[in-house]
Amino acid sequence: MPEDFVAQCLDCGHVQAFDPLKTRCRVCGSVWLTARYDYESLSTILPTLLRQRPFTLWRYHELLPVSEPQPAISMGEGGTPLLHLRRLGMMLKLEHLYFKDERQNPTSSFKDRQAAVTIAVLQEAGLTEMVVASTGNVAIAYAAYAARAGIKLWAFVTSLVPAEKMREIALYGAQVIKVSGTYDETKQVAAEFARQRGLYLDQGAKSLPTVESMKTLAFEISEQLTERLGAPGTGFPWRTPTWFVQAVSGALGPLGVYKAYDELHQMGFVERPPQMALIQSEGCAPMVHAWRQGAREAEPVRKPRTRIATLATGTPGRVYTLLYDRMSAYGGTFTAASDEEAARAMHILAKMEGISVEPATAVAVAGVIKLAREGVMKPDDVIVINGTGHTLPIESHLLGNRWLKSVSLPQSARNAEAPLSEGLSAALHTLQTRSVPHIAIVDDHEPARILLRRVLQSLGEFTISEASNGREAIALARREHPDLILLDLMMPETDGFEVIETLRADPATAHIPIIAVTAKALTPEERRRLSGRIEKLMPKGEFLTDELLDEIRALLG
Ligand SMILES: *Cc1c(COP(=O)(O)O)cnc(C)c1O
Ligand SMILES: [Zn+2]
Numbered sequence: 001m002p003e004d005f006v007a008q009c010l011d012c013g014h015v016q017a018f019d020p021l022k023t024r025c026r027v028c029g030s031v032w033l034t035a036r037y038d039y040e041s042l043s044t045i046l047p048t049l050l051r052q053r054p055f056t057l058w059r060y061h062e063l064l065p066v067s068e069p070q071p072a073i074s075m076g077e078g079g080t081p082l083l084h085l086r087r088l089g090m091m092l093k094l095e096h097l098y099f100k101d102e103r104q105n106p107t108s109s110f111k112d113r114q115a116a117v118t119i120a121v122l123q124e125a126g127l128t129e130m131v132v133a134s135t136g137n138v139a140i141a142y143a144a145y146a147a148r149a150g151i152k153l154w155a156f157v158t159s160l161v162p163a164e165k166m167r168e169i170a171l172y173g174a175q176v177i178k179v180s181g182t183y184d185e186t187k188q189v190a191a192e193f194a195r196q197r198g199l200y201l202d203q204g205a206k207s208l209p210t211v212e213s214m215k216t217l218a219f220e221i222s223e224q225l226t227e228r229l230g231a232p233g234t235g236f237p238w239r240t241p242t243w244f245v246q247a248v249s250g251a252l253g254p255l256g257v258y259k260a261y262d263e264l265h266q267m268g269f270v271e272r273p274p275q276m277a278l279i280q281s282e283g284c285a286p287m288v289h290a291w292r293q294g295a296r297e298a299e300p301v302r303k304p305r306t307r308i309a310t311l312a313t314g315t316p317g318r319v320y321t322l323l324y325d326r327m328s329a330y331g332g333t334f335t336a337a338s339d340e341e342a343a344r345a346m347h348i349l350a351k352m353e354g355i356s357v358e359p360a361t362a363v364a365v366a367g368v369i370k371l372a373r374e375g376v377m378k379p380d381d382v383i384v385i386n387g388t389g390h391t392l393p394i395e396s397h398l399l400g401n402r403w404l405k406s407v408s409l410p411q412s413a414r415n416a417e418a419p420l421s422e423g424l425s426a427a428l429h430t431l432q433t434r435s436v437p438h439i440a441i442v443d444d445h446e447p448a449r450i451l452l453r454r455v456l457q458s459l460g461e462f463t464i465s466e467a468s469n470g471r472e473a474i475a476l477a478r479r480e481h482p483d484l485i486l487l488d489l490m491m492p493e494t495d496g497f498e499v500i501e502t503l504r505a506d507p508a509t510a511h512i513p514i515i516a517v518t519a520k521a522l523t524p525e526e527r528r529r530l531s532g533r534i535e536k537l538m539p540k541g542e543f544l545t546d547e548l549l550d551e552i553r554a555l556l557g
Contacts, residue, residue, distance in 0.1 A: 005065060007033040007208060018065055018208065020125050020200055031206045032318070034259070035065055043267035047237075050223075055079035057113055057216035063263060064117055065212050071120040073148040075106040078113055078216050082224040082384070087352040088365075090451050092372040093379050096229070098241075099355060100221055102388035107141045110217060110253065110388040114202075115141035117213035119149045122200060128152060130200040133190035135183050135249065135309045136165040137389065138202070143172035154199070156190035158183050160309035182304060183249075184315045204250045205319045214256020215263070218244070221384050222270060229382070238269040242381035243332075245277040247363040248287065249313040251323060253386055254278060258326050274384075276323070276332035277377070279367030281306040281339065281360075284313070287320050291334040296324050307339050310360035310389070333376060337366035345369060351458035358389035437556040438463040440482040442473040442499065443517070444491040448540075452486060459549060470494025474502050477509045484555050488540075489518045489526075497529050504533050513555040515548075 007018040009025035010032035016025070024031055042062055053059040057078025061069045081101045089097035105112035119142070122130060129152040132142050139155035146153040153174035157166060158181065170176050179186040194201035202210055225239040226232075232239045240261065246253045254276050261273035280288050283306035290298035298321075301314035327333075337345070339359070346362035348369075349355050357365070364385050371377045409424065439462050443449045449466050456462050465480060467473040471494050477485065485503075489496030496516060503509040516530060519540040530537065536551055 004062075005035050005037045008036050010034055020121055020127065020209070021198075023203070023206070023208075031203070033208050035208055035212050037063055037263070039263060039266045043269075046267065055220075057116065057213075057220070060216055060219050063212075063215065063219075065209050066117065066120045066124060068120060068124060071116075071123065073119055073123065073145055074116065075112075075144075075148070077105050077116040078220060080104045080220070082221065082228070083353075083355070083387075085349075085353055085355075085385075087451065087454055088349065090447070091352070091455060092369060092377075094368075094372055094377060094381065094383060095379060096382040097368070098225075098382075098384045099353075099387040100217065100384055101355075102217075102386060103355075103357065105141075105388075107137075107144050108389065109137040109141060110214075110386060111137045111141035112145075113213040113216055114138065114210050114252070115145040117216075118142075118202060118207070118209040119145040119151060121209045122151060123149050127200055129197075130154070130202070131190050131194040131197075132156070132202045133183070133187040134161070135312055136161045137310060139169045139174070139176075140165060140172075142202070143169045143174035146174060147172040154190075154193065156186050156193070158186045158309065158312070160312060162309070182302075182314060183309075183312045184300070204252055205255055205322075210252060211256050211259055214253055215260035217253065217386065218257040218260035219264070222264065225382060225384070232271070234271045236269060236271045238264060239382070240270045240272060241274045241384040243277050243377060243383040244274040244386070245279070245364050245368055245383060246386040247311055247360050247367070248278045248280055249284075249311045249360075251278065251287070251316065251319050254323060255319060258323075273326070273330050274332075275330060276327055277367060277371055277383075278323070278332070278334050279364050280334065280336050281308050281311040281342070281363055282336040283339070284311060285334075285336040286314060287316050287323070288334045288336045290320060291324070296321055308342065308359045308363065310358065311363060333371070335367050335370060337363045337370065341366040341370075348455075348458045352454050355387070357387060361385075361387050361389045436461045436463050437484065438465070438480065438482040439552075440465045440467065440473070440476055440480070440485045442467045442470075442476075442485060442491075442496070443488040444468055445488070448488070459552075470496065470499045473499050474509075477503055477512060478506070481509070482512060484552065485512055485514045487514050487516050487534075489516050489522075490520070497526065500530065500533050515551065515555075 006015050008015045009030050011030040012028040014025050014027040050059060056076055058070050083099040083101050085097040085099050089095060102110040131154045132139055133156040139157055142153055155169050155174045156177045156179055159178055166176050179189050191201060204210060222238045225241060229239060231237055244257055258273055261270060264270040284301050284304035286298040286301045298316045304312040304314050342359050342362040345366035349365050377383060439456060441449050441452050453464050456464060465476055467476045470491055487496045487499060514534045515536045515538055516534045517538050517540050535555055
């Protein structure tokens with residue numbers, strides 16, 4: 001075991017040597033042990049060391065409970081990209097919105113950090129078997145690293161875990177045990193099994209290597225933000241994001257992130273921890289309920305009601321209290337998103353940014369959309385979403401029934417000898433003729449048009465035309481008779497008011513519904529000019545409100 005760190009009791013402060021099988025304080029019996037390193041010497045040597053090292057989580061090995069700097073089980077975990085969400089950020093008026101792409105870990109979630117570090121610890125201690133309870137992703141990550149280390153894994157999963165995930169765990173050679181009960185009950189079964197056999201059990205927040213592993217996420221984020229945006233100008237060399245955002249179940253991620261910022265602060269690298277935006281699934285949100293009531297302890301949710309198995313921890317226990325204390329001191333909020341809001345966020349992120357995530361991560365994105373709209377997140381805030389998770393086989397309820405188009409080839413086109421026939425182009429033509437609502441976007445500002453087009457495309461199937469000034473808009477309306485016009489009022493020369501008056505005066509275009517968009521408050525005279533002539537007036541930038549969507553649906557019939 002490494003000598004240069006110790007385990008300290010959170011309750012009585014006693015310091016003892018770390019042993020993965022001795023999970024209690026020798027003095028008071030508490031299971032809450034935390035790692036302490038030699039921060040003073042690390043503060044001077046770490047900056048130079050980091051400059052020479054590759055970008056994987058092992059670059060921080062002096063701050064991990066291992067002695068081996070690059071264990072043989074490594075598969076390149078950590079070191080994931082920090083992606084700028086430009087379009088989504090424009091839509092939400094958040095200039096610095098980032099996605100820490102934890103999908104790019106070996107088994108596609110940030111649980112690979114936990115599994116890689118813990119399995120390395122067990123290997124150094126000579127252990128050959130372990131137990132984990134999981135809502136899916138933890139067990140997959142452990143199964144992969146346990147296979148690499150030759151460690152036998154007993155994986156207890158709830159029956160909510162999708163069958164594909166169970167099969168993936170089994171493929172790695174782990175023993176899968178399905179428990180028909182909630183996640184909290186599954187954890188109890190796994191704990192009893194581990195106790196009877198004297199095996200190492202990952203106990204989440206109570207397992208020292210688990211919390212330590214999650215720190216690496218924060219170390220990377222701060223290094224990446226500093227490289228991208230420069231030093232923060234506070235006298236500290238590393239940047240802290242304004243917000244760390246994550247969908248939470250047991251909230252190990254945020255606990256590890258706080259631990260990381262405590263250490264970075266002790267070493268003089270950062271000023272303070274970020275604010276946390278922690279999002280739970282509405283059907284299983286014990287922390288959100290407690291936070292809203294200002295309570296320091298969370299009431300368990302006995303029967304989670306969410307389709308999102310990954311987020312089904314109903315009993316947060318002491319983790320909530322630990323977070324409550326930190327968030328009361330450093331800022332942050334808990335909020336909930338429904339399964340439906342998550343599904344919508346999943347579509348938006350995939351269609352606007354090319355990033356496909358599992359429902360649990362979509363919950364985090366839905367949370368950001370909410371907090372941005374509520375003004376809790378501000379335009380200049382630097383926001384990082386812990387974007388993790390497998391892309392599962394997409395369940396059909398997420399797509400509805402209009403996602404697939406088919407082409408039936410005529411007999412002759414199937415024959416390789418025959419030339420491209422009339423029949424083939426007729427078959428392809430059917431792809432274009434099915435009628436979809438036609439929306440015209442009128443705005444003199446190109447980025448605004450592109451953004452609106454993306455938003456509409458992410459919401460459904462529309463034919464979209466664009467015009468960049470009032471004259472073009474009038475010509476377009478006369479030529480194409482769109483089903484709806486989204487019209488910017490403030491344009492040079494022929495402005496939106498004139499377009500409306502012209503279209504309303506012409507019987508051929510008088511009936512076309514118009515949603516007017518404006519960036520500024522209107523004068524009484526301007527309001528009078530619009531009165532009775534448009535269906536709705538929207539402030540610019542509020543494109544994604546449910547209200548606008550309902551409006552569009554209603555107008556399109
Ligand atoms: C594990 C997991 C979470 C929840 O993480 P905690 O920090 O343990 O609450 C969220 N999203 C995904 C995709 C996960 O795999
Ligand atoms: Zn103690």
